[in-house]
Amino acid sequence: MNKINNIIREEINAIGGQELFLTVLQNSELWKKSDRWDDQKVDNWFKTKLKNDTELGLGFTHEEPLTALMKNYINSYKDLPQYVYQIQTKFRNEMRSKSGIMRCREFLMKDLYSFCRNQEEHDKFYEKSKQAYLNIFARCGLENITYLTFASGGVFSKYSHEFQTITKSGEDTIYVDKNKRIAINKEVYNNDVLENLNLRKDELIEERAVEVGNIFTLGTRFSEALGLKYADENGQQQNVFMGSYGIGPGRVMGTIAEVYNDQDGLIWPESIAPYQIHLVDLRSKMDDQFYSILQKENFEVIYDDREINPGMKLKDADLMGMPYRLVLSDKLNGKVEFKKRSGKEVSIYPLKKVIKLLK
Amino acid sequence: MNKINNIIREEINAIGGQELFLTVLQNSELWKKSDRWDDQKVDNWFKTKLKNDTELGLGFTHEEPLTALMKNYINSYKDLPQYVYQIQTKFRNEMRSKSGIMRCREFLMKDLYSFCRNQEEHDKFYEKSKQAYLNIFARCGLENITYLTFASGGVFSKYSHEFQTITKSGEDTIYVDKNKRIAINKEVYNNDVLENLNLRKDELIEERAVEVGNIFTLGTRFSEALGLKYADENGQQQNVFMGSYGIGPGRVMGTIAEVYNDQDGLIWPESIAPYQIHLVDLRSKMDDQFYSILQKENFEVIYDDREINPGMKLKDADLMGMPYRLVLSDKLNGKVEFKKRSGKEVSIYPLKKVIKLLK
Numbered sequence: 001m002n003k004i005n006n007i008i009r010e011e012i013n014a015i016g017g018q019e020l021f022l023t024v025l026q027n028s029e030l031w032k033k034s035d036r037w038d039d040q041k042v043d044n045w046f047k048t049k050l051k052n053d054t055e056l057g058l059g060f061t062h063e064e065p066l067t068a069l070m071k072n073y074i075n076s077y078k079d080l081p082q083y084v085y086q087i088q089t090k091f092r093n094e095m096r097s098k099s100g101i102m103r104c105r106e107f108l109m110k111d112l113y114s115f116c117r118n119q120e121e122h123d124k125f126y127e128k129s130k131q132a133y134l135n136i137f138a139r140c141g142l143e144n145i146t147y148l149t150f151a152s153g154g155v156f157s158k159y160s161h162e163f164q165t166i167t168k169s170g171e172d173t174i175y176v177d178k179n180k181r182i183a184i185n186k187e188v189y190n191n192d193v194l195e196n197l198n199l200r201k202d203e204l205i206e207e208r209a210v211e212v213g214n215i216f217t218l219g220t221r222f223s224e225a226l227g228l229k230y231a232d233e234n235g236q237q238q239n240v241f242m243g244s245y246g247i248g249p250g251r252v253m254g255t256i257a258e259v260y261n262d263q264d265g266l267i268w269p270e271s272i273a274p275y276q277i278h279l280v281d282l283r284s285k286m287d288d289q290f291y292s293i294l295q296k297e298n299f300e301v302i303y304d305d306r307e308i309n310p311g312m313k314l315k316d317a318d319l320m321g322m323p324y325r326l327v328l329s330d331k332l333n334g335k336v337e338f339k340k341r342s343g344k345e346v347s348i349y350p351l352k353k354v355i356k357l358l359k
Numbered sequence: 360m361n362k363i364n365n366i367i368r369e370e371i372n373a374i375g376g377q378e379l380f381l382t383v384l385q386n387s388e389l390w391k392k393s394d395r396w397d398d399q400k401v402d403n404w405f406k407t408k409l410k411n412d413t414e415l416g417l418g419f420t421h422e423e424p425l426t427a428l429m430k431n432y433i434n435s436y437k438d439l440p441q442y443v444y445q446i447q448t449k450f451r452n453e454m455r456s457k458s459g460i461m462r463c464r465e466f467l468m469k470d471l472y473s474f475c476r477n478q479e480e481h482d483k484f485y486e487k488s489k490q491a492y493l494n495i496f497a498r499c500g501l502e503n504i505t506y507l508t509f510a511s512g513g514v515f516s517k518y519s520h521e522f523q524t525i526t527k528s529g530e531d532t533i534y535v536d537k538n539k540r541i542a543i544n545k546e547v548y549n550n551d552v553l554e555n556l557n558l559r560k561d562e563l564i565e566e567r568a569v570e571v572g573n574i575f576t577l578g579t580r581f582s583e584a585l586g587l588k589y590a591d592e593n594g595q596q597q598n599v600f601m602g603s604y605g606i607g608p609g610r611v612m613g614t615i616a617e618v619y620n621d622q623d624g625l626i627w628p629e630s631i632a633p634y635q636i637h638l639v640d641l642r643s644k645m646d647d648q649f650y651s652i653l654q655k656e657n658f659e660v661i662y663d664d665r666e667i668n669p670g671m672k673l674k675d676a677d678l679m680g681m682p683y684r685l686v687l688s689d690k691l692n693g694k695v696e697f698k699k700r701s702g703k704e705v706s707i708y709p710l711k712k713v714i715k716l717l718k
Contacts, residue, residue, distance in 0.1 A: 001380065002378075019361075023465050024383070024450075024465055025450075025464065025465050046407045046408075047407060047408075048405045048406060048407045048417065049405075050452065050464075051452055051453075051454050058407065058417075078665065078666055078667075089383060089448060091383075091384075093409065093410055094410075095410050105384065105409075106382050106383055106384050306437065307437055
């Protein structure tokens, strides 16, 4: 999870994102201003109370508190644009949670919000964010199967965009143009949209997919409600133009697990594997020597020195799915058995050679 | 914050810690077993409800869910010891929150829990954890002013231990032996304790301090309540012996801010500064050239290219407190003004020399 989060950080920082960390506990006053406090309007609030009976909400998103906060930092056109994000736990009181970590009532979310002078400045960043998102999913191993997908928009844009990863267990249905590398979500799939996007029905393939990210033009919906304005070059007060950009790191992890596995277990991509090396010690007398050497060489190693039978250790290594498996055994005369989790080939090398290979 | 968290991770991983991430939302059943669900027993719960009216709590600590979880992983003495931690948001419904980020109703916490066979195995890890904690505070710049402090214990240990950092704004009073580098919390300060610890009243100094961490022997309080047992070498069922080990990264950050500042603002230690370099551009025509070079050299740089007056930029650089300030100005003929935030000396060098110095 930390590795996925750090990939997200790097790519979002590269397009100008600044990280902060807002609270989960939400002040009702801000949400009343945007008309999102009432349980009739927003049906997935968790609510709680202070000791003095003041009602609080648990944040399911953060437009309201962040828009209010930015009033302290945005006064003039010189203060714009700003791109602010966090990686923080969100709470949504869904009737049902399902599919393991794919849809939880409590989940980590990277939520980025952009604050721009106008639609034009917004559109530039919005385009940049698309590429940053594609970079993130590519680095997580989801490159070829993740599609920029047109979905329903709002008052300020005809479409929003989702990033949909093709997998049979996906909840969503999308129509994919594999050449143009774009897709349409079933919810907006009709002849008008096809024409509008210059796509041909007979070139599209229906697929099941998981939404791993989405980006949305908010316009002035929240800046108007909460009074986030700036003075333009002529000293006129204008509403700030906003966008929101989400990724669920837990769902990304779940999607990677859905995509990278075989009958024996997981096959983590190197970029996000918890450890690069699974060191399985099958020797009758185990010691930490090999483990220490690999650690000194700065490899990330998980060392299985449990006193259980060899078959279980090898099974667990496959199940856990680290990219490289190294086996120590009495039969190997101090050499090491080397195997990629994703392959079949097994080689026996001196440790020095293995270290060279891995580097 | 991320830097403090990563220092904690490195030191806790080094003594065998394994990171996980539990939920905030708490199932009442587990807490009823340990008699900590009732608001009469625990007065700082935040409670909320699912759509079907099931009551949930927001975790203020995580002994109960983790002890229950570990029943899946601990069966035999061979599965022990285990050291498990998370860095996660805790919620405590305090009557008053105060002192900025020092005492919040919602705060990040590193909570580590140890699972051992018996007191003897526990004591070994408990001693190791003390050193890990001292390493953490030293790396955060709090080395000389942080004291291992004896505080009230429980059923399973005469004392617990706090890590108290001396600062005038501290909420706690401690009595410090500067030679032995230990202290006693006022709450347990009496003649018996002095004698027991072999300390002399006339060698102790009264100080105000902030509790930045604490470690506690839980014994079998939670393993008994929740049924976490293991089979020993003779096949006998035994209760697992537990400990808990907390650090509040936000409070650590607040304490660093209390300790490292002057009349102009913060002076972040290099190890945890958000950026190493504050690049202040005072030129009439600003461009990103210097910023790009410094970034390519992998420095962490915050670049102030705002169109505001020079005095404000220099004031903000002092206020924000990055360790090194570099100033670009029309007067410098392409050279750079170099100043440490913690010092007075100002030097003018070519950028290449500055890069060498900083490396």
